[in-house]
Amino acid sequence: MEFKVEAHRIMTISLGKIYSSRVQRGGIKLHKNLLVSLVLRSARQVYLSEQEELYLQQQQQLLLAQPGEQSPETWSDRTECEPPTEQSPSWAEMESNISKEQAPSWTEMGRTDSKEQPASWTEVESSGYKEQAPSWTEMARTDSKEPASSWTEMESNNPEQQAASWTEGQRTDCQEQPLSRVHSEERTDRQSPKGLEEGRTTREPRAPCRAVAGCPGRLVRRTAREQETACTRKRRSPEQGAAAEPASPLKRARTEPVVLQANSQSEEEQMETSSNVSSLINIFGSSFSGLLTKEESEGESGQICCDQVLGSMGSWSRAIVAF
Amino acid sequence: MGEDIDTRKINNSFLRDQNYVTEADIISTVEFNHTGELLATGDKGGRVVIFQREQETKSQPHHQGEYNVYSTFQSHEPEFDYLKSLEIEEKINKIRWLPQQNAAHFLLSTNDKTIKLWKVSERDKRPEGYNLKDEEGRMKDLSTVTVLQVPVLKPMDLMVEVTPRKIFANAHTYHINSISVNSDCETYMSADDLRINLWHLGITDRSFNIVDIKPVDMEELTEVITAAEFHPHHCNLLVYSSSKGTLRLCDMRAAALCDKHSKLFEEPEDPSNRFFFSEITSSVSDVKFSHSGRYMMTRDYLTVKVWDLNMETKPIETYQIHDYLQSKLCSLYENDCIFDKFECAWNGSDSVIMTGAYNNFFRMFDRNTKRDVTLEASRENSKPRAVLKPRKVCTGGKRRKDEISVDSLDFNKKILHMAWHPTENIIAVAATNNLYIFQDKVNSEMH
Numbered sequence: 001m002e003f004k005v006e007a008h009r010i011m012t013i014s015l016g017k018i019y020s021s022r023v024q025r026g027g028i029k030l031h032k033n034l035l036v037s038l039v040l041r042s043a044r045q046v047y048l049s050e051q052e053e054l055y056l057q058q059q060q061q062l063l064l065a066q067p068g069e070q071s072p073e074t075w076s077d078r079t080e081c082e083p084p085t086e087q088s089p090s091w092a093e094m095e096s097n098i099s100k101e102q103a104p105s106w107t108e109m110g111r112t113d114s115k116e117q118p119a120s121w122t123e124v125e126s127s128g129y130k131e132q133a134p135s136w137t138e139m140a141r142t143d144s145k146e147p148a149s150s151w152t153e154m155e156s157n158n159p160e161q162q163a164a165s166w167t168e169g170q171r172t173d174c175q176e177q178p179l180s181r182v183h184s185e186e187r188t189d190r191q192s193p194k195g196l197e198e199g200r201t202t203r204e205p206r207a208p209c210r211a212v213a214g215c216p217g218r219l220v221r222r223t224a225r226e227q228e229t230a231c232t233r234k235r236r237s238p239e240q241g242a243a244a245e246p247a248s249p250l251k252r253a254r255t256e257p258v259v260l261q262a263n264s265q266s267e268e269e270q271m272e273t274s275s276n277v278s279s280l281i282n283i284f285g286s287s288f289s290g291l292l293t294k295e296e297s298e299g300e301s302g303q304i305c306c307d308q309v310l311g312s313m314g315s316w317s318r319a320i321v322a323f
Numbered sequence: 324m325g326e327d328i329d330t331r332k333i334n335n336s337f338l339r340d341q342n343y344v345t346e347a348d349i350i351s352t353v354e355f356n357h358t359g360e361l362l363a364t365g366d367k368g369g370r371v372v373i374f375q376r377e378q379e380t381k382s383q384p385h386h387q388g389e390y391n392v393y394s395t396f397q398s399h400e401p402e403f404d405y406l407k408s409l410e411i412e413e414k415i416n417k418i419r420w421l422p423q424q425n426a427a428h429f430l431l432s433t434n435d436k437t438i439k440l441w442k443v444s445e446r447d448k449r450p451e452g453y454n455l456k457d458e459e460g461r462m463k464d465l466s467t468v469t470v471l472q473v474p475v476l477k478p479m480d481l482m483v484e485v486t487p488r489k490i491f492a493n494a495h496t497y498h499i500n501s502i503s504v505n506s507d508c509e510t511y512m513s514a515d516d517l518r519i520n521l522w523h524l525g526i527t528d529r530s531f532n533i534v535d536i537k538p539v540d541m542e543e544l545t546e547v548i549t550a551a552e553f554h555p556h557h558c559n560l561l562v563y564s565s566s567k568g569t570l571r572l573c574d575m576r577a578a579a580l581c582d583k584h585s586k587l588f589e590e591p592e593d594p595s596n597r598f599f600f601s602e603i604t605s606s607v608s609d610v611k612f613s614h615s616g617r618y619m620m621t622r623d624y625l626t627v628k629v630w631d632l633n634m635e636t637k638p639i640e641t642y643q644i645h646d647y648l649q650s651k652l653c654s655l656y657e658n659d660c661i662f663d664k665f666e667c668a669w670n671g672s673d674s675v676i677m678t679g680a681y682n683n684f685f686r687m688f689d690r691n692t693k694r695d696v697t698l699e700a701s702r703e704n705s706k707p708r709a710v711l712k713p714r715k716v717c718t719g720g721k722r723r724k725d726e727i728s729v730d731s732l733d734f735n736k737k738i739l740h741m742a743w744h745p746t747e748n749i750i751a752v753a754a755t756n757n758l759y760i761f762q763d764k765v766n767s768e769m770h
Contacts, residue, residue, distance in 0.1 A: 006653070010599055013657050026412035026435060027404075030497055030516040031547045031566055031606075032662050038602045039656065046599075 007047035014040035350753035352740055356420035356428060359744040361443075362390055362751055363430055364758055365415025369399040371432055373443060373483075374760075388749070390760050394443060394483040399434040411436050417502050421524070424508070429488070431511060435498040438513055440489035440524065448476040494520050494530045501551045507558040514551035514563060521575075533581045534563060534573065549664075550610045557616065564607035564621060568592075570630065588619075588630050590637045600652040600661060608664035613673040614745075620676055622667040625649065627678050629690070642688045642695070645680050647718040647729045660734045668743040668750070679738025682727065683754045684714060700738060700752045700759040711761065 017036050021028050347368030354363050362374040375393035402411040412435055421429040427444040452474040457463050497516035504511040512521050512533070519534035534551075538544055546567040554560035559575045570588035573581035592605065604624040611620050618639075619630045625646060628638035644665075648655060655661040660681075667678040679685045680697075688695040697714045717726035740753040748763035 007599075010653065010656070017659075025410055026414075027407070027409040027498070031500075031549065034544065034547055034566060035603045035606065035662065039599055042599050042602075 003046050004050040007043040007050070010043040011040055011047065014043065344756045348756040350740060350756060350758060351414050352416065352418050353742040353751050353753050353758070354418045354420060354430075355742045355744055355751065356430075357422050357745060359746055359749065361393065361420070361428060362742070362760075363418045363420065363432075364751075364753065365398065365418050365432060366756075367412075367414040369397055369401070369413030369415060369434065371396055371398045371415060371418065371430075371441075371485075373485075388762060390751075394485055396441070396485040398432045398439060398441065399437065402436070404436075416499060419502050419504050419511070421504055422508050431502055431504065433499050433502050433513065436492065436495055438491040438499070438502060438522075439487050440491070441485055442488045443483065443485050446482045446484055447478060447480075449479045450474040451477045489524070489527050491522055491527050491530070494522075497547075500549060501563075503551060503553045503561070505553045505558050506556055510558075512551060512553060512561060514548050516547040519548065519551055519561075519563060519581075531579070533561075533575060533579070535580065535582060536565075549607050552610055552612055555612050555614060555616045562610055562612070562619060564610040566606040567602070568605035568607055568621075568623060570607070570610060570619065570621060572632065586632070586635050588635045588638075590628070600656060603656070603661050604652065609666040611667060611669060613669050614671060615673055618673065620667050620669060622665050622678055624661060624663070624665075627667055627676060627688070629676070640690060642676070642686075644678060644686055645716070647716060651729070655734070658734065660737070663737055663739060665738075666740050668741055670743050670748065671746045677741060677743060677750065679741055679752070681734050681737050682732040683736040683738055684716075685738045685741065685752055698761075700754045700757075700761075701736075702757070 014036050018033060018040075021033055021036075345368075347366060347370075349367045350364050351367055352363075352365040355361070356363070360376050362376075364372050364374075366372075372395045373393045374390035377389050377391060379388055398415055399413040401413045403409075404411055414434055415432050416435065417431075417433050419431045421431070423429075427442050430441050430443065432439055432441065451458070452472045454468060454471060454474075455463055455465075491513070495513065495515040495518065497518070499513050499515045501514040502511060503514075509525075510521055510523050512519055513530075514520075514534075517535065517537040518532055520530040521533045522530045534548070536546070536548065546565040546569075549564050549566055551561060551563035554562070560572060561575070561581075562570055562572050564570050568589065571584035572586040572588070574585045575581060577583075577585060592601065607621045607623050609622040612618070613620065617632060619632065621628045621630065621638075625644060625648060627642045627644060629640040629642075630638045652661060665679050667676060669676055674691050675687055675689050677685060677687045683700045684697050685700060686695060686697050697716070698711045699714050715723075715726045716732070717723065717728045722728050736754060738752055738754055742751045744750070750761050752759045752761065
């Protein structure tokens with residue numbers, strides 16, 4: 001848990017650095033931004049892996065409790081988790097049906113996959129989605145060399161059955177406080193940014209929250225690529241995170257209409273800071289290009305830029321083009 | 324080491340008695356020339372200050388070997404790249420002296436984009452007695468000229484002239500981080516984040532690209548070049564370091580484009596190491612060949628490593644500079660200190676290595692005796708000609724008197740740039756905007 005808190009904090013700091021590097025005198029420093037993006041990637045992976053673990057545990061307990069019992073749960077948020085079959089209104093978007101399908105499969109897969117990564121969210125995720133998109137896991141595996149970070153939609157892939165409250169809890173927390181699962185959140189409608197807003201319009205720190213907590217709820221658009229297991233790729237341990245795959249999965253664009261920037265890239269990822277903008281993760285074609293060429297978004301908060309950067313971790317083309 | 328020190332402090336800041344430091348005065352590079360007679364410093368404001376060592380005279384034994392300001396000039400000015408709407412900083416990233424070949428001295432100075440060759444020459448005589456011009460240079464009234472005279476050279480006050488001889492521009496898309504003069508004294512290289520170019524000192528309108536690590540798809544970028552240097556004796560060998568902590572030795576005889584290294588020096592990373600920031604701390608910030616040419620020294624954030632050119636698998640020596648910072652990496656990341664690029668230096672005989680740290684500390688390691696010392700460059704703690712007192716950082720447990728705890732280190736005071744005299748035990752240490760010159764009088768050749 002401490003890792004998650006730390007990871008989130010580091011992600012926030014990293015995004016702030018990337019954003020502020022845009023306005024630095026002398027232009028963007030390639031070396032420093034490369035290092036910052038590597039740290040961001042590592043932190044994200046740790047963050048997501050922890051979320052996965054927690055989620056997996058939660059799911060397992062939920063499933064155990066399915067027959068009607070509620071096994072004692074130390075995680076308060078578990079109580080907020082909705083049964084897999086439930087669909088919170090905010091989940092109404094595309095993923096709903098998918099989640100339903102996945103609910104049962106997840107459990108199974110989760111169990112079978114657990115050996116890969118004990119109680120790893122990733123496993124659950126990936127296995128669950130195997131049905132959905134068999135290519136996902138495959139891609140996850142084969143794609144491990146791909147440098148372009150694809151912020152796998154952990155979020156998106158997450159079972160939508162996630163208790164909205166749980167996700168919210170995650171979300172609201174992500175900003176400042178330690179992301180504690182126990183934090184129960186309303187976020188039912190996905191609309192209320194709860195505490196995430198810190199003068200930011202939307203994204204940013206939320207994004208990490210989203211990745212983890214939001215997963216269950218925020219899947220708006222899930223592409224096969226998203227299926228990719230950023231989850232499965234999840235490092236086995238935080239230590240490995242940094243050294244492991246050079247390419248983190250790209251976050252998939254979320255259908256969230258709040259696309260901050262009108263860019264031509266196909267995918268952009270945004271951090272959602274509020275439920276309003278939840279599920280809006282578009283993957284940048286390149287992380288920095290958005291930062292560099294965002295004339296139109298000058299008025300937006302740096303957070304947005306950071307959010308987009310998050311989604312496109314490892315995408316350098318624009319940044320370099322800007323050079 | 325127990326250095327007996329003659330301390331000189333040259334303060335470039337206008338507000339020397341206050342803590343405020345003008346950013347333009349922050350020293351960004353320090354370099355001795357090949358004889359050690361001249362010492363050049365560059366700062367963030369684009370200025371270069373050259374110090375000259377006083378000649379030792381028996382009549383003034385106390386002033387032997389002190390460095391005084393010799394010349395100051397503005398090397399680079401801020402520029403604006405209109406195409407990219409980017410400002411180009413005037414900060415001097417590196418200065419390299421050319422081996423002296425005549426009475427004049429030549430040095431290369433570079434900012435992020437442009438390298439300049441400067442000629443530093445002295446003028447201590449001037450011609451007098453022109454027929455057509457008077458002493459002020461005005462044309463004489465010809466009717467007053469009755470006698471022809473031959474102009475003679477008369478002594479004058481020493482004047483140091485610095486003139487730009489060559490400007491090597493528009494060859495780098497990314498920020499130049501290193502320049503290195505080849506031992507052939509005709510060529511030099513300049514390295515930016517992704518490319519290394521080879522220049523001829525006399526030709527400014529073209530350069531050869533010899534290393535290019537830019538990936539076709541920038542999304543696949545995983546490492547950048549952080550430093551590069553030519554071998555001191557073999558004009559065909561060069562080494563460059565990367566942000567991943569690797570060194571690549573390239574032989575220019577093998578191919579025109581040296582993308583394929585001849586040797587790769589890399590130490591396998593311990594997987595159990597810290598995770599979040601291990602990529603940053605392993606990034607090499609400086610690489611220096613030893614004077615013998617047999618060894619290389621690299622500096623990353625926490626260590627200095629000495630490599631044998633004949634062994635690629637691991638360094639032969641590793642020195643922990645400030646390992647106590649490992650637990651503080653997160654806060655150092657927050658305040659950007661983790662991106663500080665420390666330099667390192669060899670002494671003339673390659674027996675001692677030196678590098679900087681925080682709190683204006685710098686450390687020296689004797690490779691033979693394995694002894695090390697931590698010293699501080701600060702005005703409060705050292706008076707001119709006082710012996711520097713070794714410092715110690717308390718890493719845990721009970722703090723002894725005179726020790727400094729890790730938490731009270733001042734991370735704004737850092738020694739990034741330094742140089743060691745090529746033959747004597749004289750070091751120049753830059754602490755933000757101050758330059759400290761220390762001499763080891765015990766060991767230096769005197770009388």
